[in-house]
Structures are given as structure tokens and as C-alpha cells.
Amino acid sequence: MTDMAASVARFTAMGTRVELHLFGCDDPAPLAAAKAAILSVEDALTIHHPSPATALNDALSTDGTATVEDRLLFAALLQVDALWRETGGLFDPSLGHWSALTIDRTNRRVSTARPLTLDFGGFGKGYALDHAVTALLAMGVGSALLSAGESSIAVLGPHPLGGGWPLAVPHPEDEGAWLVELELQDASLSISSTIGAGAAKPDRAAMIRPTDGAIVTTPATAVAAAATGAEAEALSTALLVADPAARERLRAAAPDRRFLFPHAAPVGAKRALEPTA
Amino acid sequence: MTDDDFALSRRTFLDRVLLASAGLGMSTAAPWAARAAEDIPKGQRVRIGVIGTGDRGRTLIQNLNKTRNCTVAALCDTFEPHMAKARAYVPANTPVFTDHRKMLEAREIDAVVIATPLDLHARQTIDALDAGYPVFCEKAMARTIADCSAMVTRARQRGKILQIGHQRLFNPTYLNALKRAQAGEIGPITQIRASWHRNRSWRRQIPPGGTEREINWRLHRDRSAGLMTELATHQLQVANWFMGGLPTRVMGSGSICFWKDGRDVYDQVALIYDYSDGRKVIYTSMLNNARYGCEEQIQGSKGTIEPELGRIYQEVQPGAVPALARMRADVQAGRKNTVPIGGATWFPELPVTTPGDSLGWGEYDETMLQFEGFGEAVRSGKEVPGLLAQAYHASVASLLGEQAIDQGKALAWPTDLVTF
Numbered sequence: 001m002t003d004m005a006a007s008v009a010r011f012t013a014m015g016t017r018v019e020l021h022l023f024g025c026d027d028p029a030p031l032a033a034a035k036a037a038i039l040s041v042e043d044a045l046t047i048h049h050p051s052p053a054t055a056l057n058d059a060l061s062t063d064g065t066a067t068v069e070d071r072l073l074f075a076a077l078l079q080v081d082a083l084w085r086e087t088g089g090l091f092d093p094s095l096g097h098w099s100a101l102t103i104d105r106t107n108r109r110v111s112t113a114r115p116l117t118l119d120f121g122g123f124g125k126g127y128a129l130d131h132a133v134t135a136l137l138a139m140g141v142g143s144a145l146l147s148a149g150e151s152s153i154a155v156l157g158p159h160p161l162g163g164g165w166p167l168a169v170p171h172p173e174d175e176g177a178w179l180v181e182l183e184l185q186d187a188s189l190s191i192s193s194t195i196g197a198g199a200a201k202p203d204r205a206a207m208i209r210p211t212d213g214a215i216v217t218t219p220a221t222a223v224a225a226a227a228t229g230a231e232a233e234a235l236s237t238a239l240l241v242a243d244p245a246a247r248e249r250l251r252a253a254a255p256d257r258r259f260l261f262p263h264a265a266p267v268g269a270k271r272a273l274e275p276t277a
Numbered sequence: 278m279t280d281d282d283f284a285l286s287r288r289t290f291l292d293r294v295l296l297a298s299a300g301l302g303m304s305t306a307a308p309w310a311a312r313a314a315e316d317i318p319k320g321q322r323v324r325i326g327v328i329g330t331g332d333r334g335r336t337l338i339q340n341l342n343k344t345r346n347c348t349v350a351a352l353c354d355t356f357e358p359h360m361a362k363a364r365a366y367v368p369a370n371t372p373v374f375t376d377h378r379k380m381l382e383a384r385e386i387d388a389v390v391i392a393t394p395l396d397l398h399a400r401q402t403i404d405a406l407d408a409g410y411p412v413f414c415e416k417a418m419a420r421t422i423a424d425c426s427a428m429v430t431r432a433r434q435r436g437k438i439l440q441i442g443h444q445r446l447f448n449p450t451y452l453n454a455l456k457r458a459q460a461g462e463i464g465p466i467t468q469i470r471a472s473w474h475r476n477r478s479w480r481r482q483i484p485p486g487g488t489e490r491e492i493n494w495r496l497h498r499d500r501s502a503g504l505m506t507e508l509a510t511h512q513l514q515v516a517n518w519f520m521g522g523l524p525t526r527v528m529g530s531g532s533i534c535f536w537k538d539g540r541d542v543y544d545q546v547a548l549i550y551d552y553s554d555g556r557k558v559i560y561t562s563m564l565n566n567a568r569y570g571c572e573e574q575i576q577g578s579k580g581t582i583e584p585e586l587g588r589i590y591q592e593v594q595p596g597a598v599p600a601l602a603r604m605r606a607d608v609q610a611g612r613k614n615t616v617p618i619g620g621a622t623w624f625p626e627l628p629v630t631t632p633g634d635s636l637g638w639g640e641y642d643e644t645m646l647q648f649e650g651f652g653e654a655v656r657s658g659k660e661v662p663g664l665l666a667q668a669y670h671a672s673v674a675s676l677l678g679e680q681a682i683d684q685g686k687a688l689a690w691p692t693d694l695v696t697f
Contacts, residue, residue, distance in 0.1 A: 008605065010597060016623050017595030021605060122622065149622035150598055161613040169619040181615055191619035223619070 009035050014125055014172050016149030022162035023143040030139040034132035034146070041128035044072035045120045056110065057117040060101075065111035074108050075126055076120065076230075083123075083234035088246060090238035092210035093118045122237060125152040126190055126229025133229075136268040153189040154229050169223050172263070179261045180223055180252065190232035193238045195263060209241040216241045220261040226257065289615075297452035302459040306518070308662040309650060310452055317345045324350035326386035328377045328401055331356075333415060336394035337442075338366045340645040341390070344662050346652035350387075353380045356491055358484050377401050381408040388438075388655045390648075391415060394494035395501045401426035402439065406431050411438035413648070414515075415635040417506035418672040420499075422691065425672045428480070429665065429695045438654045440647070440661060441668030443514050445584075447643035447650070450636050451515065452496075454575070454584045457636070458519060462589065464579030466519055469558045471512040471574070476567040478543075496540035502679040503542025504562040509678065514671030515573050515584070516550065516558040523670055524550040524558070525678075528588045528688045531682040535565040548678045560678070576624075580638070588634035595623075608649035651677070665695040 009031045013120055013201050020034050045053050052070035057064035068074040083091050084098045091096045098117040104110070104187040120127070125148040136144055144156040145165060155165040164183035171177040174197050182189065194207055194217060207216040224235035239260045251258045297303075298310035306358045325347050327338055349367045351372040354360045360373060374380040378611040380402060381389070391398060391414040399419040405412045412432070418425040418441055432439035441482045445451045458466060483492045494500040495507050517523055536544045544565070550558040572671070575582040600618045606610030607614045650661045675696060681688045 010595065012595060017598070019598055019601050021601060023608065125622070136612050145601070145604070147601060147617075147618065149599060150600075150618050150620060151622040153618060159613060160608050161611065163613070166613065166615040167619070168615045168617045170617045180619060189619065191621070193621040195621070221620070 005174075006142035007031055011035060013038050014046070014047070014128065014148060016125070017149035019147045020151070021145045022136070022141055025141050025144075027139075030136050030141045033135040033139055034144075037131040037135040038128040039147075041072055041076075041124060041131050044064075044070050045076060045124045045127070047117075047119055053120065055117060060110070060112045061115050061117050063112060063115055065109060068108050068110055072131070077103060077110060078105070079127065079230050079240075080120075080123065080234075081096060083183075087234055087250065089211055090209070090242050090246060090250075091123075093120050093123060094210075095208055096210035098210070098212055122151065122192065123191065123230060123233045125149060126154075126188060126233035128233075129154040129188060129229040151191045151193075152229055152233060155184050155187060155189075158185055169221070174219060180259055182223075182225055182257075184225055187225050188229035188232040189221060189223070189225050189229060190229065190236035191221060191223050192236040194240065195219045195221070207237075207241055209243075221261045222262070223259040223261070224257065278590060280666045290531045293449040294447065294452060297449050297456050299456075302454055303452075303637040304684075305419040305457060305523070306455055307446065307452055309446060310370075311457060312650065312653075312661060314382055314690070315653075316407050316536060317649060317653065320346070320656065321653045322346055322348040322386045324348055324385065325390050326351035326353065326380050326388070326390065327363070327407075328353045328380070329391060329393035329397075329415075330354040330359040331392065334359070334390075335363050335366060337390055337392050337415070337644070338363060338649075340642060341648050342366060343640070343645045344649045346656070347648050350607075351380050351383070351385060353377045356487060358486060359513060371400060371493075378404060381405060381410065386410065388413065388651070394491075395506055396420045396494070396499065397599070402428045403431050404435050406435045406439070407439065409435070410528055411440075413440045413442065413651045414667060415442045417510040417675055418503075418668060420502070420506075420676075422673050422676050422694075423500040425669055425676070426693075426695050429669055430544075432665075436540065438651070438658070438660045440651050440654065440664055441672075442647060443511065443664070443668050443671065445515055446664060446667060448584075449643075450587050451493055451584050454582045454589070455519060457589060458575065458577070458582060462580060463575065463577035463591075464580055466575055466577045467554075467555050467556050468575055468576045469516045469519060470571070471509075471516060471558060471560050472569050473508040473512060473562045473571045474569050476569055477564065477565050478538065480536070480540075481583075496542055498541045501542060502676060503540075504544070504564075504622075505675040505679045505682075506544050506672070508547070508562050509548075509560055510671050510675040512560065512571075512573055513550070513558070513678075514667055516665060517670050517674065519573075519575050519582075520552050520556060520558070522552055524552055524690050526687050527674070527678050527681045528687040529678050529682040530562075530685075533678075542684065546682060547679070548681065550674065582632075583633075584636065585634045588633040597624075599633065669697075670697065 007022045011018055047054055052073040056066050094116045100113040102111045129146050129148055132146055134155050142157045143160050146154040159165045164185040166183050168178040168181040169191055172181055172193055209216055222236045222239035224232045226232040294310055298307050325341055330352055338349055341349050352363050352373045354377050388411040391401050398414050400416050403411050477625045481492050527550045531543035531546040534545040543646045545563040572583055572585045582589050600616050654660050677688055
């Protein structure tokens with residue numbers, strides 16, 4: 001059973017519980033490296049205590065400009081910029097003001113034409129898992145499942161028993177029922193929902209459609225699988241807040257990996273349901 | 278309770294105090310406890326003259342009667358109905374006075390206990406010290422910080438014992454809580470939320486012969502700081518004690534919010550006391566909702582202590598994700614099953630309702646123990662160590678809080694206080 005041996009880390013980060021399950025690896029070093037990678041991302045992107053992100057927000061909230069020295073934060077900004085474009089502005093950690101932002105890649109300068117602040121939110125979890133996966137790959141880990149708050153999941157390599165990782169997204173209100181089942185390998189999964197226990201957290205930020213500022217309250221769950229956690233997070237958020245036309249455009253690009261489930265819909269589906277929200 | 282029962286329960290209580298105060302660092306944090314719990318040598322009882330025979334004064338008399346080294350030898354009160362009730366607790370031939378100076382001049386006592394309205398504490402304490410008597414005065418010490426300082430200074434000048442009543446300092450549950458906090462069980466303490474919430478007016482019916490200012494002195498600003506001196510003082514003492522230091526500044530707000538009955542002290546207060554390294558005590562008190570009662574929530578990185586409830590709670594680490602635990606078991610068993618996972622992000626930041634563990638040891642007669650400690654201090658001429666500083670700083674904290682509320686600004690901890 002040596003090749004089945006699993007090592008696990010459980011800890012709190014980014015305001016939620018994180019679990020790292022490594023298979024075929026008894027060495028504690030990869031787990032430690034993956035945890036350190038996640039905590040480093042948290043330190044860079046958090047807005048809940050002083051961080052490179054809060055320093056940047058201080059500058060941007062006054063029409064300012066700043067040089068971003070932090071490597072993780074600057075890389076995150078570049079990735080967000082690409083995802084903002086990919087989602088037609090529906091993923092926007094500045095709540096609709098990203099177009100005011102200018103990023104000078106050469107000099108690592110970020111400027112804004114209007115006051116704004118950034119909240120990386122769920123993107124941070126996916127981005128952190130990406131860095132953990134990179135750390136695990138660098139240390140030779142061949143099979144792992146990582147979870148950040150159960151809304152962000154990354155799988156590395158094949159399932160320890162071979163093939164992809166069979167994952168099912170539970171219905172948030174109907175215990176035992178699934179919204180969708182997916183088999184993933186070297187991929188990330190993100191789930192965004194307007195309902196469920198986590199969504200009921202008293203001070204949870206509202207889901208806002210960046211393109212018009214509308215608060216999205218329609219009961220729905222968005223599921224997106226992608227090559228990276230950052231992309232999956234951006235897409236699940238975009239799917240949840242998009243209007244029907246925009247949502248269909250996003251889904252059409254990868255209909256077997258992008259889903260939106262309005263909760264009037266039947267449950268237990270093995271395939272994507274048509275978006276109706 | 279028979280004498281034997283009393284002796285047995287007293288011994289149990291003292292054993293608990295001794296046990297609780299025996300921990301690492303406790304001789305510094307609670308140096309009075311072990312000494313107060315020592316066996317009391319045989320000898321003449323200390324004759325106590327009690328000034329003030331209202332509700333609190335009579336409670337003190339009953340506790341003095343329980344001690345093995347004190348006896349109530351004189352009573353003093355200007356209000357006859359209170360005096361009449363107090364006489365029921367002392368021998369019929371106990372001298373009574375209406376003027377505390379006459380009681381002091383009679384020279385029939387060894388020490389004085391003061392349980393009068395707050396504005397009288399300083400004058401009566403200083404008179405007693407000047408007359409050569411050790412003094413036990415109920416908290417809060419005095420109506421002003423200057424008077425608190427004057428009481429300490431005069432006690433030193435006269436070389437006499439001054440002890441202030443703060444019964445939690447002798448409560449074995451609190452001592453045990455402090456011991457466990459000092460042992461690191463709840464990690465570094467960074468915040469204490471303390472509250473004393475009641476749902477009653479605090480107004481007392483004025484008996485025949487009484488006056489509003491005599492009976493309802495707590496409701497009048499020239500006599501009392503209300504919630505701050507009568508209630509908050511207790512908990513600010515606990516806060517200083519568990520923080521192991523003093524506030525650096527205080528800010529607050531107060532109002533007469535509900536009981537608009539002519540009182541001029543606040544019926545609702547909310548304050549923040551800053552301590553070193555960013556630590557805070559958040560204090561609230563009110564008189565029209567008792568849901569959260571009286572409690573100090575002493576919070577560290579590893580746990581929380583609630584001494585009034587007698588509970589200690591460990592921080593709850595997130596449990597394993599059940600679906601992932603099943604996945605691990607499945608893999609170990611050679612099964613490849615679908616892993617049901619995903620939804621709105623799991624958040625831990627909802628109130629935790631775990632029951633915690635008992636701190637043990639319910640209340641006993643900590644007020645009695647204070648007096649036994651006072652009696653031994655009078656006999657030996659050596660004060661019970663550490664008590665006066667605790668009481669003085671608690672009173673200063675409460676009065677500084679009142680000033681911060683009145684002035685609507687943050688006030689720094691005074692730099693001209695008596696040092697210990």
C-alpha cells in the first residue's frame with residue numbers, strides 16, 4: 001500500500017479551512033511547501049490585515065499610482081487582467097472599475113484613473129491552490145487533491161487508483177442530490193453560489209455584477225472547471241453574475257466544464273442544465 | 278450550618294484557593310491569595326467598626342461574623358432604618374453611632390470597615406487613618422481619581438493598612454482561571470469583552486425618613502459615577518489582572534437612554550480600553566436588557582475563559598471535510614468513489630456554541646476571606662500584598678472611563694498616579 005499512502009494537512013487560511021491530500025508521498029516536505037505557498041499568497045492578497053494588497057489599495061483609493069514590489073501580488077494583477085478580458089468584464093475584483101486600471105508591466109507600476117479598491121476574494125483561493133500545485137509538482141508529487149473552503153478544488157495528476165478524479169457538486173439545499181458530476185485530472189474546480197450555508201454567513205460580501213453594479217440574489221450555483229484555479233474562480237464568478245446572453249457566450253466556449261444551475265431546476269443531473277436565471 | 282460544617286467547607290474553600298494560587302507566576306499575579314488562605318493563628322479578634330449599614334454594609338457585617346479573626350464592635354450610620362436592620366446581626370450591646378468621627382474617638386475598635394455611598398469614602402477613610410485605624414473600604418475607592426490617590430497617600434503617611442473590597446481577587450474560580458491563563462491554555466490574551474447588563478432601574482424605593490440622595494445615591498452624579506464605579510470597577514480590575522498591565526488610554530460613550538427618571542448618571546455605557554501591544558478591553562453596561570448579564574470574556578489565540586460562567590473554551594479548529602475523509606478511506610480500501618464536494622465557501626466565522634470545560638469550584642465566601650486577610654493584616658501590621666494596587670488601578674480606570682465619556686475624547690492613562 002506504499003503507493004497508496006496519503007499524507008494530509010488541514011489548516012485555516014483565507015478565512016476558511018484548507019485541506020491538502022497527497023497520495024503516494026510519505027515525505028512531509030511537499031505538504032509543508034504547499035502550505036507555505038498558500039500562506040504566502042494569503043499574506044500578499046489579504047485585505048483583512050496590512051499586506052501588499054492593502055498598501056496598493058491605499059494608493060488606488062485616491063486616484064493614485066503605485067509600484068508593486070510583491071511578486072505574488074503583481075502576478076495576480078496580471079492574471080486578473082487577462083481574466084477580466086476573457087470574461088468580458090464579468091470577473092472584476094474592483095467591482096466594475098478595472099477598465100480604469102493601467103498596468104505597466106515593465107516598471108511594475110499600477111495606476112488608476114478613478115478611485116478603486118481590490119478584493120481578490122475567491123480568486124485568491126484559486127490562485128493560492130495554483131501556487132500550491134506548482135510547489136507540489138516541483139517536489140515530485142504525482143497525485144493530490146487540494147481544497148480551499150470546498151468551493152475551490154484542485155486535483156494534481158491522476159486519482160491514486162488511476163484515471164481522473166470523480167467529483168460531484170452537491171445541491172446546496174437538497175442533501176444527497178448532486179448538481180453535476182465531473183471527472184478531472186490536472187485541473188481546478190470552482191463553485192460559486194448565492195445560497196447554501198457559506199452564502200448565509202452574516203457579513204459575506206454580496207455578489208455584484210460588475211457591468212452594471214446590480215446585486216445578484218437569484219438562487220443559483222455556478223460551477224467552472226479550468227486548467228488553473230485562478231481561471232476557474234473567475235469563470236464561476238462570471239457565470240453567476242452574467243446576464244443570460246453573456247452567460248451563454250461563456251458556457252458555449254466550454255459547455256462540459258462551465259455550468260449554471262438555477263435552483264428552481266431539477267437536481268441529480270449528470271449533465272449541464274440549461275441556464276434559465 | 279454547624280460550626281463543624283462551616284470549618285469543613287471553609288477548609289475546602291481555602292484549599293481550592295491555595296491550589297489555584299500555587300501555579301507558575303501566580304505568586305506575582307495574585308500574591309494575596311496564598312497568604313489570605315493561611316491558617317489563622319489563635320488570638321484576640323480584631324474589633325471592627327462598620328460605617329454604613331445599608332444593603333452592602335449588612336452583607337459585610339454578615340461576612341465579618343463568619344470570620345475567625347474579626348468581630349463587629351461598633352456600627353455607624355446616619356439613617357436609622359438601616360441601623361435598625363444591622364443591629365439584628367450584632368450583639369445587643371454593640372455601640373452605635375451616627376457620626377463616624379464619634380466612633381473613631383470612642384477608641385473601642387481596632388479597625389474600620391466603610392460601606393457608605395461613594396462620595397463619602399475618601400473623607401471617612403482619611404479620618405479613620407488620621408485617627409490611627411486600619412481601613413477596609415468597599416470599592417470603588419472614591420468619587421475622583423485625586424481622592425483615590427489621596428487615600429493611598431494618607432495610608433502610607435500614617436503607616437496604616439488600607440484595603441479595598443474586590444471579592445473576585447479571592448474567588449477560587451477566578452484564581453483558577455488566572456492560573457490556567459498564565460499557564461498558556463488560552464494563548465496570549467488580546468481582547469477581553471466585559472459586560473454588566475441588568476434589566477432594572479436600579480432605583481430603590483425611599484423608605485419613611487429617607488431621602489432620594491441618601492437612598493438612590495448611585496443615580497446622582499455628585500455621589501457616584503453610576504455604572505462605572507458601582508459595576509465596571511469590578512470588571513476593570515479583572516481586566517487589568519488578566520491583561521497583566523494597565524490601560525494606555527480609554528475612549529467611550531454614555532447616555533441616559535432608557536431610564537429617563539431624573540437620574541443624571543448614564544444608564545448605558547460603552548468603552549474601549551487600549552492596553553500595550555494593541556490589546557483591548559471592550560466594556561458595556563446597561564440597565565434595560567439582561568440577556569448577556571455579567572461576564573468577562575477573556576480571549577486568547579487558543580481559547581476563551583468566561584469566569585462568571587466558570588467555563589474555559591478551546592478554540593475550535595475546523596473539522597475535517599467529511600467528503601475528503603471518506604475519499605481517503607476509499608482510496609485506502611481500493612475504492613474509487615465520487616467525491617461530493619463544493620458549494621458556497623465554508624466559513625468558520627459564526628459563533629461557536631461548544632459547551633467548553635468547567636473551571637471548577639463554585640462560589641464561596643470570598644468576601645469573608647477578604648476580611649480574614651484584612652484581620653491578619655491588622656494583627657500583623659503588614660498589608661495583604663498586591664491588593665491595594667489592584668483596587669486603585671481599577672478605580673482609576675473606571676473614573677477615567679467616566680471622564681472619557683463626559684469629554685467625548687480618548688484619554689491617556691494618567692501619569693501622576695501613586696506608584697506601587
